[in-house]
Amino acid sequence: MIHKIERDYYRFKDIIKGRIKQNLKKYITKGELIGAQGKNLISIPLPQIDIPKFRYGQEQMGGVGQGEGKVGTVIGKGGQEAEAGTSQAGNLPGEHVLEVEVSLEELASMMAEELDLPRIQPKGHGIVSNLANRYSTIRTSGTESLRHFKRTYKEALKRQIAHGEYNPDNPNVVPIKRDKRYRFWKPTPRPEYNAAIIYIMDVSGSMGDEQKEIVRIESFWIDTWLRSQYDNIVCRYIIHDAQAKEVDQNTFYHTRESGGTLISSAYKMAKTLIETEYPSQDWNIYVFHFSDGDNWSGEDTKLCIDLLKYHLCPRTNLFCYGQVESRYGSGQFIKDLRDAFPQEEKIVTSKIDDKDAIYKSIKEFLGKGK
Amino acid sequence: MIKVKNELQDLQKQIELWARDYGLDFFETIFELIDAKHLNEIAAYGGFPTRYPHWRFGMIYDSLSKGYEYGLQKIYELVINNDPCYAYLMNSNTSVDQKIVIAHVYAHCDFFKNNQYFKNTHRKMVDEMANHASRIRHTGEGMGFEEVENFIDLCLSLENLIDVHAPLRKENDILGFLIEKAPLEDWQREIMIMLRQEAYYFLPQAQTKIMNEGWASFWHSKILTEKALKDVDIVDFADHHAATLATQPGQINPYKLGIEIFRDIEERWNKGHYGKEYEECEDIEFKKKWDKKLGKGLEKIFQVRKLYNDVTFIDEFLTPELCEKLKLFVYAYNKRNGTYEIIDRDVKKVKDKLLFSLTNFGQPMIAVTDRNFEGKGELLLTHAHMGVDLKLLEAKETLERIQKIWKQPVCLETIINGEKRLLIFDGKEHREKAL
Structure with a gap:
């Protein structure tokens, strides 16, 4: 049925x-x-x-019930706000x-x-670790539900022509048993692609809880999207103020330091990580860096740009820099990056002023399908 | 668990005989044993094997299957008012369950056949529903399913705007009015006619929920305890029966209320607890022992199941004693605490509230009062306010939908917070006027 x-x-x-x-x-x-x-x-x-429909409102309606209880006994809870505003x-x-x-x-x-995010085109050849069965081949026996209609008729046609039984004026093609062709599966290698995501966050004194919440939400969605695009994903987390250190996910979102900001420290660490653990021929590498953009000195910024240009950029699919607006305003770093890499497609910068801007920012980061 | 059809057939034949012996009178009843998934599907379609395509059936199915999966609810039986009657039994029911359900079903079938409010229902509705389904599908192929579904959505917003006294109060049959007078395309009119027919088919079931379930429970209990139960079945029966009749505060269980009233009627007419002489007797002790051994109980309940609906049933047979025994109360919403609270156990108030919630099958009474309102072709609807306001936002959305059908502005006269208001929707925006 x-x-x-x-x-x-x-x-x-x-x-x-x-x-x-x-x-x-x-x-x-x-x-x-x-x-x-x-x-x-x-x-x-x-x-x-x-x-x-035209209906009675439950609150004014009340009703009749059955059971124990005195006048005033509460029998149920009413009107919680369902959809704020609507x-x-x-x-x-x-x-x-x-x-x-x-x-x-x-x-x-x-x-x-x-x-409108494009699907990501993984770079490299991927690792063949999986054989998937695909119906990509044809056999002369099989179950009727797998019969290949076109191929069967082609065979019948060939046979009829060869036997001189085919009449173009009355094109009747009737397959017989040995014409029948069936789909059949063949193990086909399916490449798997690996991706490594390195999240970097500035946790210096100027990054407040609100900023971290933005980073948390944005990276959650970035993560979710990338996971749907790759077979294997590894995430690494780096926090930095004047010094960088690698931490676990929980610490990443909840640490607050008070020091100054040396962005290069984190970039150096990312560079080492990539070089030692994620050779770029096997890995699609993403780096997301979030900061309020208040770097310690112009000199350090220059160092950052060099690191990007010679080490990070050549090895990564994408380097994204998100600058969140903090209480102390927004720094210079985003402008420095934009000036230094006006043409570089792999480097994407985005300004995230508040939570509402997260949506747009995700689009800026992932909108290129890299 | 009954897997073999034969075993079930024997059971069915036996129970059918007992039911007929008691005087139940029903159409031929065809039982089908199906699995939970299939039962949920048919239940989602309102009991019918085939309905027209519509998303809300999918929504109901979703909630039924989840409820079943999580063990929160289980449908034992489904029965359709049709000649022959169709009943579906879940194949995982225990054999005691099946006995109860089969007896229950025969009583429902008797009710369908004999209650006067079902007199004019279409007795070949299974076929009719299938016809509707294929016509609507066919229309969908021509017009596009999306367009057809959208129109069905509009009609369903009006499915409660029909005349419970049909055909006596035509002005309450807003669906019927729109079919005649609204500027509809042919395919739209055809769909509206079918949906109106379906709404009228289901109406008596909404009008007799308490009675119908009470009647079926009364008889399953009687047939099982007097005839069908073996000793080993007793505990299972008690368990099932108690679950069926369980009440939750704040909710009336129609099975429970209905069976209690029928049993009370049976007892009163057996003992003669009715009529002038009994009413006027003031000796309470004497009244308690009053038993004229009339034995008219069964005869009376058969008559009641023929002539009454929930409103008249409650009005006439919910006595003060019964009201007290059943611990009925009125509850209301307490704005300050945001909770529903018991406010009264007074018999008259309980009865009034209950009757109000059953009047017009629980739906607000709305009538067409002018189809050329203010001489501009506007449609004026009037809500006969009986103490409870309409849900305002939903009423406005409903107006929008009627306007889509009527094409001209649509107005609704109602009362909001004690003030007479006119709600107007002109196709673009909502307005409100004090009257």
Whole structure:
């Protein structure tokens, strides 16, 4: 029996996807979903997509119930704010918020569609580590469901011509058993691509919690997108003030130092990491650096530019610099980079003034498909 | 668990005989044993094997399957008002479950066949629904499914705007009115006619929920305890039966309320607890022992299941004693605390509230009052306000949808926070006027 419900079910899912997309920017910039990191499925609360009707409001309506309790006994909770700003409807009896489960990949691909992100073309040849079975070959025996229609008729035609049975004026081609051709699978090597992402964050005194939140959200989405594009992803985290050190993910987002800022220290560390652990013929390498752009000295900036030009840039797919606006304003570094590399496609800079700018910034970073 | 069809057939035949012996009178009933997935599918389609394509069926299916997966809910049975009646049983039910469900189903079928509010329902609705499905699919192929689905969405917003007294109060049949008078394309009119027909088909079920479930529970309980149960079944039966009748505060369980009222009627008419003499007797002790051994209980409940709907049923047979015994109360929303609280256990108030929530099958009463409002071809609808406001935002969205059908501005006269207001949607923006 064919389950007709499937069609309606997928239509419903489509509608939901549309709803999520409408609100995607909100979800992305609010960072609500990041808490669920580590799980593959994310639950998104959507207001029930019910069909509007003339209906009584539940609150004024009240009702009749059954059971124990004195006058004043609470039997249920009412009106929680469901969708801030759009309606006062809430979690009333009989009115439900729909919890929709979406996988991170789905979300990433929705984001990519919304931002019009191109698929990434991995560089290099990839490592052949996997043989996938693909229906890429033809056999003379097989199950009927795999019969290759065109090839079967071609064989029949060939046979009929060879036997002189084919009449172009009455082109009847009738396959017989030995004409039949079937699809068959063949193990085909599938290259896998590896990527290494190096996140660098300035944690000097001027980078406040708000700035870090921006970095956290933005790198979460960058990470999600890149993961959907590569088979293997390795992430490394470097924080720096006047000195750089490698840390784990948790520390990366939660450390706050008070020192000054020497960006070159982090770039040097990234360079060493890449040179020793991620040879660029085997790895697609991404570096994302977030800072408020207040480097210690022009001299250090010059050093940074040299490091970029001779070491980082030649080895990476992409070097992204995101400058977040801090309480103390925004530094000079972004301008220095733009002046130094006006033409370099691998270096992308983006100014992220507030949370709303995250969306645009992701697009700037990943919009080139590198 | 019953896997073999024969075993089920024997069970069915036996229960059918018992049911007929008790006087239940039903169309031929065809049982099908299906798995949970299939049952959820049919349930999503409102009990029918084939419906027109629409996303909301997918939405219901999604929530039913999740509920089943998580063990939160389980549908035991589904039965359709049709001649023959179709009933679906879940194949993973225990055999006690199946006994209960089969007995329950026969009582529903009896109710469908005999209750007067079902008199005019289409008894070949399974076929009719399938026809609708294929016509709507066909229209979709011509017009594009998206366009057709969008129009269905519009119609569904109006599916509760039909006349419970049909065809006596035509002005309440807004769907019928629009079919006749709105500037619709032929395919749109055709779809609206079908959806209106479906809405009228489902209406009596909404009007007799308490009675219908009460009747079915009354009979499954009677048939099982008096006839069908073996000793080993007792615990399973008690468990299932108790779960069916369980109540949660703040919610009326129609199974429970219905069965209690039917049992009360049976007892009262058996003992003669009715009529002038009984009502006027003031000796409470004497009244308690009152038993005229009339034995008219069964006869009475059969008559009640024929002539009443939920409103008249509650109005006439929910006695003060029963109201108290069932611990019914009125609850209301407490704005200050943001909670629903019990506010009263007074019998009259409970009854009034209950009756209000059942009147017009629980839907606001809205009528077409002028189709050339202010001489400009505008449509005027009037809400007969009975103490509870409409949900304002949703009402506005609904107006937008009616405007899409009517094409001219659409107005709704209603009361909001005690003030008479006119809500207007002209196709571009909403306006509000005090009246």
